[in-house]
Ligand SMILES: [Zn+2]
């Protein structure tokens with residue numbers, strides 16, 4: 538079955554020993570991939586990697602967590618010298634740096650960018666951080682509109698503000714290619730509002746996790762699995778967000794793009810349709826959104 542992992546970070550430091558093996562392992566299993574940039578370094582590197590493989594594409598953008606000084610270090614993402622930048626005040630998004638990258642033939646989307654209200658360090662002024670995140674989202678939206686690419690949006694506990702920004706831009710006639718809300722974890726209402734704007738919703742291995750007993754809904758599903766059940770397959774894509782959030786049965790281990798298969802299988806189980814149909818339709822959705830041929 539051919540599939541596409543629409544959001545992974547296979548060019549991150551987590552794969553510094555065996556990136557080629559990991560990519561080839563997935564491609565041999567029929568799983569293509571889009572490897573996602575999170576700041577300038579990883580955006581450049583993602584494109585370099587994509588250039589070397591048929592079936593690998595990249596995106597360029599700046600993740601909201603890189604906009605402010607962070608207490609945590611993500612050893613999986615950047616080498617220690619680059620991490621120093623994050624400790625000393627964070628990055629600022631300069632569209633002039635990203636414009637040439639966005640025009641690269643292997644670049645299929647702008648992002649990941651968005652609003653993340655979960656990972657704001659407590660020692661910083663919350664309002665200022667949010668204002669910087671919103672300003673940076675606007676710059677990404679302008680860039681996507683200028684180069685005519687879709688967006689890869691990261692949104693955590695910020696769906697209302699994120700939707701307001703999307704609606705504002707669409708009303709202004711921008712964001713013609715729309716985009717995807719990656720690693721969706723919001724409510725059914727929020728998902729439906731995104732669909733009304735023409736965005737797609739993408740699910741990770743989180744949908745494979747067993748619901749906590751107290752969260753169980755009728756039918757034994759978690760609230761997020763119920764969102765999967767209710768959304769039309771035509772508006773859904775699948776992803777791993779590798780190296781993070783490995784699906785069951787590999788939860789807790791380093792993730793790889795081919796494991797997107799477990800996300801597809803879970804969607805089939807929840808929606809009571811065939812695995813083949815999930816692969817076929819989610820691949821078509823990705824081809825249409827990103828303008829690629831899988
Ligand atoms: Zn993300």
Ligand SMILES: [Zn+2]
Pocket residue numbers: 544545546573649778
């Ligand atoms: Zn990501």
